[in-house]
Amino acid sequence: MQIIEEDVNADELCTRREYARWLVRINSLLERNPKLRIVPCKSLSGTVVAAFNDVDVEDPDIESIQALAEAGVIPSQLLGKHYGSDGSKGQGGIYFFPERFISRYDLINWKAQVDYEVKPDIVEQISRTKMSYMDVREINSEASLGLFMDMLAGEKSIARRVFGQSKRFQPNKPSTKAQAAVALTSGRMAKAISNELSRLEAERSSRQAEMAEIRSQLFDSGDIQRWWDKKFSEERARGFEVEKLYIAARCDLEEELIVQEKNYAEDLKEKAAMDCQRQLLLNLKDEVDEMSGRLESERATYVAEKCTLQDTLSDLQTKLEGLLDTKSRSEAEKEALRILRSWVEDEARKSQARAKVLEEVTRRWRWGNHA
Structure with missing residues (x-):
C-alpha cells in the first residue's frame, strides 16, 4: 500500500x-x-x-x-x-x-x-x-x-x-x-494507520503460525524426510552422472591438450621458418636498399653527364652552324671566282683574237709598203 x-x-x-x-x-x-x-x-x-x-x-x-x-x-x-x-x-x-x-x-x-x-x-x-x-x-x-x-x-x-x-x-x-x-x-x-499496521502484523503472525503448523504436520507425517531422502538420492545420482561427465570431459581435455601441444610445436616450427624467411626478406630489403642507393647515385651521375653532354652538344651545334655559314660563304666566293675566271678567259680569248687581227693587219700593211 x-x-x-x-x-x-x-x-x-x-x-x-x-x-x-x-x-x-x-x-x-x-x-x-x-x-x-x-x-x-x-x-x-x-x-x-x-x-x-x-x-x-x-x-x-x-x-x-x-x-x-x-x-x-x-x-x-x-x-x-x-x-x-x-x-x-x-x-x-x-x-x-x-x-x-x-x-x-x-x-x-x-x-x-x-x-x-x-x-x-x-x-x-x-x-x-x-x-x-x-x-x-x-x-x-x-x-x-x-x-x-x-x-x-x-x-x-x-x-x-x-x-x-x-x-x-x-x-x-x-x-x-x-x-x-x-x-x-x-x-x-x-x-487508521496504526490499525492497518496491527492488522498486517496479525495477518503476518497468522501466516507464520499456519506455516509452523503445516511444517509440524509435515515433520510428523514424515513427508519432509521422505522428500529429502528422495531429493538426496536424486542429487547423489546426479552427482555420479556429473562425475562421469567430468571424467569424460577431463579425458577429452587431456586429448585436446596433447593435440594443442602438437599444434603448438608445429606452430613453433612454422614460426621459426617464418622468422628465417623474415630475416632473408630483411637481408634482401637491405640489398635492395643498397642497390637503390647506388642506382640513385648513378642516376645523379647520369643526370650530370647528360647535362654536360647537352651543353657540349649545344656548343657543337653552335660551331656546326658557324662552319655551315663559313662553308656557304666559301662556296659563294668559289662560285664568284669561277664566274670571274670564266669572264677572264673569255676576255683573254677575245684579246687573242684581236691580237691576231692586228697582227694580220700589221703584216698586210707591211706587205703593202714593200710592194
Missing part, C-alpha cells in the same frame, strides 16, 4: 495537485467511516459538471480533484460560489491552480474537513475559546469549521504535529512534501 511515490524529495514544496491525490488516496484506502470516506470518481461522463475550469477530463488527477470538490472539501463551481479554491476570486470561472504550491491554510483546512465531524455546539465553543496563533485574523473567512476544530485540539491537533510549537500560523506560506506527509498521517489517519 503506497500513498506517496518513492521518488519524492521531502524538502521540495508540495503542489496542490499532489496533495489532493495523496489525500484522496489515503482516505479511500484507510478510512473506515462511510460518512468521512472520499471515493475517487472513476469515470467522468459528459453529464458530470467539471468542478474547475482548469482541470479537464484529460488531467491525470481529475478523479482526486473532482472527488474533493464533490465532497465539498474544496470550494468549486459545484457549490455555486465564484471563488477559486485558493480563496481568490476567479475570472470567467473557478480555477483550482493544480501546479501552485499548497499553502499551510489549505494543507490543514482540507485535512481537517476530512477528519473532523462537525458537532452542534462547535460554533459556540470556538467563539469562547482563544486560539493559540497570533495571526488568526489572517485566516480566510471562508475557512471550514474543521480547521478551527483542529486548532481547539491543542497539542493533538494536525497543525501542531505538522508545524510544531509555532506562534504564527502563516496561512499563505507554502508547505513542503514532508509537511504534507505528516499532515496525511495525522489525526484520524494516525489511528
Whole structure:
C-alpha cells in the first residue's frame, strides 16, 4: 500500500495537485467511516459538471480533484460560489491552480474537513475559546469549521504535529512534501494507520503460525524426510552422472591438450621458418636498399653527364652552324671566282683574237709598203 511515490524529495514544496491525490488516496484506502470516506470518481461522463475550469477530463488527477470538490472539501463551481479554491476570486470561472504550491491554510483546512465531524455546539465553543496563533485574523473567512476544530485540539491537533510549537500560523506560506506527509498521517489517519499496521502484523503472525503448523504436520507425517531422502538420492545420482561427465570431459581435455601441444610445436616450427624467411626478406630489403642507393647515385651521375653532354652538344651545334655559314660563304666566293675566271678567259680569248687581227693587219700593211 503506497500513498506517496518513492521518488519524492521531502524538502521540495508540495503542489496542490499532489496533495489532493495523496489525500484522496489515503482516505479511500484507510478510512473506515462511510460518512468521512472520499471515493475517487472513476469515470467522468459528459453529464458530470467539471468542478474547475482548469482541470479537464484529460488531467491525470481529475478523479482526486473532482472527488474533493464533490465532497465539498474544496470550494468549486459545484457549490455555486465564484471563488477559486485558493480563496481568490476567479475570472470567467473557478480555477483550482493544480501546479501552485499548497499553502499551510489549505494543507490543514482540507485535512481537517476530512477528519473532523462537525458537532452542534462547535460554533459556540470556538467563539469562547482563544486560539493559540497570533495571526488568526489572517485566516480566510471562508475557512471550514474543521480547521478551527483542529486548532481547539491543542497539542493533538494536525497543525501542531505538522508545524510544531509555532506562534504564527502563516496561512499563505507554502508547505513542503514532508509537511504534507505528516499532515496525511495525522489525526484520524494516525489511528487508521496504526490499525492497518496491527492488522498486517496479525495477518503476518497468522501466516507464520499456519506455516509452523503445516511444517509440524509435515515433520510428523514424515513427508519432509521422505522428500529429502528422495531429493538426496536424486542429487547423489546426479552427482555420479556429473562425475562421469567430468571424467569424460577431463579425458577429452587431456586429448585436446596433447593435440594443442602438437599444434603448438608445429606452430613453433612454422614460426621459426617464418622468422628465417623474415630475416632473408630483411637481408634482401637491405640489398635492395643498397642497390637503390647506388642506382640513385648513378642516376645523379647520369643526370650530370647528360647535362654536360647537352651543353657540349649545344656548343657543337653552335660551331656546326658557324662552319655551315663559313662553308656557304666559301662556296659563294668559289662560285664568284669561277664566274670571274670564266669572264677572264673569255676576255683573254677575245684579246687573242684581236691580237691576231692586228697582227694580220700589221703584216698586210707591211706587205703593202714593200710592194
